[in-house]
Amino acid sequence: MAELGLTWVRIGEFAWSRLEPDPGNLQFDWLDRAFDVLGNAGLKVVLGTPTATPPRWMLDKHPDMLAVDAEGRPRGFGSRRHYCFSHDGYCAEAVRITTLLAKRYGRHPALGAWQTDNEYGCHDTVISYSDAARSAFREWLAQKYQSPEALNRAWGNVFWSMEYREFDEIDLPTLTVTEPNPAHAMEFRRFSSDQVARFNGAQVAAIRAFSDAPISHNYMGRTTEFDHFATGDQMEIATWDSYPLGFLEDRLEDPPGHKRRYARQGDPDFQAFHHDLYRSVGNGRWWVMEQQPGPVNWAPHNPAPRSGMVRFWTWEAFAHGAECVSYFRWRQAPFAQEQMHAGLLRPDSVEAEGFAEAAEVARELAEAPEVEEAQAPVALIFDYQAAWSWDVQPQGDGCDYFRLVFEIYRGLRKLGLSIDILPPDGRDLTGYALILAPGLEMPSNTFLDALGRARGQILLGPRFGSKTESFQIPPSLPPGIPGLDVKVARVETLRADMPVSVTGGGAVTLWREMLESGAETLDETEDGQPVLVRDGPLHYLGGWPDASYLNRILTRLCEAAGLAVQDLPADIRIRQSGDTRFVFNYGPSPVVFEGKEVPPAGVIRD
Numbered sequence: 001m002a003e004l005g006l007t008w009v010r011i012g013e014f015a016w017s018r019l020e021p022d023p024g025n026l027q028f029d030w031l032d033r034a035f036d037v038l039g040n041a042g043l044k045v046v047l048g049t050p051t052a053t054p055p056r057w058m059l060d061k062h063p064d065m066l067a068v069d070a071e072g073r074p075r076g077f078g079s080r081r082h083y084c085f086s087h088d089g090y091c092a093e094a095v096r097i098t099t100l101l102a103k104r105y106g107r108h109p110a111l112g113a114w115q116t117d118n119e120y121g122c123h124d125t126v127i128s129y130s131d132a133a134r135s136a137f138r139e140w141l142a143q144k145y146q147s148p149e150a151l152n153r154a155w156g157n158v159f160w161s162m163e164y165r166e167f168d169e170i171d172l173p174t175l176t177v178t179e180p181n182p183a184h185a186m187e188f189r190r191f192s193s194d195q196v197a198r199f200n201g202a203q204v205a206a207i208r209a210f211s212d213a214p215i216s217h218n219y220m221g222r223t224t225e226f227d228h229f230a231t232g233d234q235m236e237i238a239t240w241d242s243y244p245l246g247f248l249e250d251r252l253e254d255p256p257g258h259k260r261r262y263a264r265q266g267d268p269d270f271q272a273f274h275h276d277l278y279r280s281v282g283n284g285r286w287w288v289m290e291q292q293p294g295p296v297n298w299a300p301h302n303p304a305p306r307s308g309m310v311r312f313w314t315w316e317a318f319a320h321g322a323e324c325v326s327y328f329r330w331r332q333a334p335f336a337q338e339q340m341h342a343g344l345l346r347p348d349s350v351e352a353e354g355f356a357e358a359a360e361v362a363r364e365l366a367e368a369p370e371v372e373e374a375q376a377p378v379a380l381i382f383d384y385q386a387a388w389s390w391d392v393q394p395q396g397d398g399c400d401y402f403r404l405v406f407e408i409y410r411g412l413r414k415l416g417l418s419i420d421i422l423p424p425d426g427r428d429l430t431g432y433a434l435i436l437a438p439g440l441e442m443p444s445n446t447f448l449d450a451l452g453r454a455r456g457q458i459l460l461g462p463r464f465g466s467k468t469e470s471f472q473i474p475p476s477l478p479p480g481i482p483g484l485d486v487k488v489a490r491v492e493t494l495r496a497d498m499p500v501s502v503t504g505g506g507a508v509t510l511w512r513e514m515l516e517s518g519a520e521t522l523d524e525t526e527d528g529q530p531v532l533v534r535d536g537p538l539h540y541l542g543g544w545p546d547a548s549y550l551n552r553i554l555t556r557l558c559e560a561a562g563l564a565v566q567d568l569p570a571d572i573r574i575r576q577s578g579d580t581r582f583v584f585n586y587g588p589s590p591v592v593f594e595g596k597e598v599p600p601a602g603v604i605r606d
């Protein structure tokens, strides 16, 4: 590892059955030796707490600790992540093993950082319908509402005689005859997210008592089930696990032609989106904890990366400000679930294809100047709560919050822009030339105030301010933007194949709003309805724009914001931070850009 040029090694994240083969029988010798071997080779260790994989004996101790699915079936032992976040007994076990590790290794000279658990939410595990979750949810509701009457009023439980007399009458929102009250479902999403933060917070506190090393967690791609900004604020570093080819196949709804074109390179924007998101979750400090080094095992198809892509993805992460890129995994395991998942080494310990590229990029990085840190000119707001509210009430197939924000991110990147992704809080936005908050259903007053102080161009909508905190339509109708005379009188959702054209080019699809507005109309749909209105720098968009309409909207906003845009060749993306600019070719063929030929998998720094 050291010869290759690696400097960090993550270990231990699933090792509970070896650390404690029987309850209370602690076996640290092997881990002591691993720390010594790695430390003596000059490598820094990231120690993972093993709590994503409670061993089999844990179930005998806590038979009711399993997560339960929406049909009421326990999620059984035999893979991983089978615990319920709300189970106090299991949470105490997690704190116990974490404390033991922190005491033993918290000040070890080879320890460089911690990772709590592993990929919260992986395999759909944030939401659990267990008995433990039900009691904790009732308690959470009682704290929040104080009286069942207040809850009934907020949720509108008079509708369909759903009123409760006691908090203990409230069940989890599943197995109802038709959909549960969306207010009920929304509160359960908020609660479930809080339970992740509670579980993580307990581990963080246990580590901090015995260690000063920075603490991180490895998040995932397109995962919105819990508020990552909340857990991010508990720790020093955010990390994420980047599997560009697996994600393209498995997590994106783009058409087959797109998937074929990028099958060996990954989507040109998906990685960058998460780099920018997790930079913000980590309050500036972020890593890639797992980088795909070859074919994976879990997507519908698992092609090998194009030659050069392991180096390319690594460079892209550093261009977006990563402190470290770590590969998953070192050696391909010949046994168990991931035996078909590539490592830097083959199962026979011979170097696999990714090895030489990891070595090459390690050499390049050792010689390259640091990438400067600088604020981007564009702020794109991302809100986990909005993802839940869209999910709870999509109102039409394909109406997905992540997808909307991601398409806007992609539209900005195609114009050559660099972007900061931010939560909708009270932070100062005055440095941004352009601020976009698509789909933000429940903006807080602090965010509205921050927008009021901003000096750039602002694009809000669709669905901005469309729900109150209790999931009701606001009394004076959405969007309720101070300083902008616009009201959403009606909404409709559309099949993806029935776009409504916009005069001047492009269309709105999926989601469309009928606007009543005294503000200036910038664009109308073919039937003469306003779709984009403006008052000064404040813009409201009443629909889901297709790529070509989005391009027109963004180009115009950038012009008003004084931002230079480029119409980039389809496969080229740019990341600019301060005076450092990177150019990436995500395509399968060479592209001439600014007079220079950029080969496939090519990276230029200037």
Ligand code: GAL
Residues within 6 Å of the ligand: 118, 119, 122, 241, 243, 290, 296, 297, 298, 328, 338, 341
């Ligand atoms: C991640 C996980 C790893 C491994 C990897 C496979 O989800 O953290 O443990 O499963 O994916 O690609």
